[in-house]
Amino acid sequence: MLKKILFFLLLTSFCYSQDFRLSALSISKELTENANSVVRDQKLEIDISSLNQMQIKKKKIISVLNSKGLNNVDAVEYYDKSTKVKLIEATIYNSYGEEIKKIKRKDFQDRSVVDGFSVLTDGRILYLDYTPIAYPFTIVYESIVESNNTAFIPSWYPLDDYYESIEKSSIKIEYIKTLGFKFKENNFIGDKIKKEEKENSITYTAENIFAEKPEEYSPIIEKKFPIVVFGLDKFNLEGFEGSAVSWEEFGKLWYKNLVSDSEEISLETKAKINELVNNETDVLKKARIIYEFVQNRTRYVSVQLGIGGWKPMKPIDVDKLGYGDCKALSNYTRVLLKNVGIESYYTVIYGDSKKKDFDQDFVSKQGNHVILTIPYQDKNIFLECTNQNVPFGYGGTFTDDRFALLIKPQGGQIIKTSSYSELDNLQQIHAKMSFDTNGNLEGNIKIVSKGIQYDDVYNIQNSSKQDIENYYYQSKFPWINNMKIESFTFNNDKDKIEFTENLKVKIEKSLVKTNNVNLFSFNIFNKLTSIPQRYKNRKYPLEIKRGYSDEDIVEIEIPSTFKIESIPDDVIIENKFGKYQMECRVKNNVFIYKRVVTIKQGVYEKSEYENYRQFIEQIVKNDNAKLTIKE
Incomplete structure (x- = not known):
């Protein structure tokens, strides 16, 4: 009788020390097929309480089935002077749903946001660097981030990678109606996703989306998987109040507050560039001389200091220091061209060989790169200003054949970059x-x-x-x-x-x-x-x-x-x-x-x-x- 009681007590203790809802063994066969990881439950809650206050609350429960699935944990947050990480933590469970490790903020890696070219940044990253002792395992990740910037509202990708299944994923956004909240659904097929709209909130929920394998010669993920993008007609960007009612209005703000407020260069540089083009009358030849001048005296360095993530360094500083990021070098070239009588335009684009386009129908802060556009006769010449070796007017696969945003004093304009036919290539x-x-x-x-x-x-x-x-x-x-x-x-x-x-x-x-x-x-x-x-x-x-x-x-x-x-x-x-x-x-x-x-x-x-x-x-x-x- 005593043995039976002891066995019952041990069994009860074992049952209470684990949660079968967190056990990777409880996942259905359909969700594990072709999957390296399975999102058990992901909740993204965004509260936009004012023009300059947004809170993003995340909770993600994901079962990682093998080493390849580690990349889908996404236990990472970025922060700077305008964005604060108020909470970040994780808990690890073994395949049976037993808790094996708690990870607090102090256990996350805290590093500067620096890549191979970056030397100037105040952005930082908190990320989980966890090596599992066995597979499968489950991680519960939670974070709360607060930001003064409302120009970027996270998009919702219920499925954001290959070889990953979704048991349940949801997003809820609460907003102030007067800010002009808007959204756009892309690639919605079938009834896997449900939407609920209320007066000041919107909620999307997806369940039982099975893992997909990549297919050769198929469109990029952004053209295949369900996505919802969000934005505000009125937003704050590092203290600047912006308008995204139209591309024209959006471009006016960008030009006035982020591009044109400083066009000063040194007298020495003015004299030098005028000397270089003094005997040249052809517009493109003059532009080529200025472009090669920039290539020969500058180098690319990523700059992410506060508003530097969006605003270019002053041309006078690029002139003095001889370096800058894509924004700074493009704007510096624009100012030099203006000084010799050639008009050109700061142009925001998605730089990537995958040919990602600006969404023409959804006015919002988009893009990850800046180039320069020179209007010439009935066409545009596009300049990649970060590369010291690339020819004048050539962007290659990084910027070819896609929609981008031209920033003019009169406002923004969507344009298409140069494409190359099969005979050109x-x-x-x-x-x-x-x-x-x-x-x-x-x-x-x-x-x-x-x-x-x-x-x-x-x-x-x-x-x-x-x-x-x-x-x-x-x-x-x-x-x-x-x-x-x-x-x-x-x-x-x-x-x-x-x-x-x-x-x-x-x-x-x-x-x-x-x-x-x-x-x-x-x-x-x-x-x-x-x-x-x-x-x-x-x-x-x-x-x-x-x-x-x-x-x-x-x-x-x-x-x-x-x-x-x-x-x-x-x-x-x-x-x-x-x-x-x-x-x-x-x-x-x-x-x-x-x-x-x-x-x-x-x-x-x-x-x-x-x-x-x-x-x-x-x-x-x-x-x-x-x-x-x-x-």
């Missing part, structure tokens, strides 16, 4: 090679890259010899064995925006002997090797973000002791996705191989994905065609 290869009697190849290669393909390669000129060789061996020509680069030279034509590589190479044992016959892969220097993944049930459209064209000519001198037994037939494949053309000829003991590939940018129905995959598969197959050579 051109790479041309011309190789002249020769075989010796032992089957070794040697010769010269000339590669000319333009458009976005210029962006892929022009920085190589600043690399070490070892890094350059590794680039060719490991990245550019990874399929070539026994290759030696004997010499290389580069020519970066910034006026034409063309980058030329001249290589001298030797490739040993290029022939593969099979049954007294030599096989030779004649497409030596440019081939597609990867076939897109096959999907049984694809969910999202096919998106080819950037098109391109390749034109290759390979000429190979064949020894008189060699005899080509067979030459592949010509191939032409053309469809809505692009074109592939291959042609082989022999003339005066010279084998000539010509290859043209064009891939078009575009968005297509998901049903078209398999057709595109098969198109690439055909290219890969033909790119691996071989000659039969007898000695």
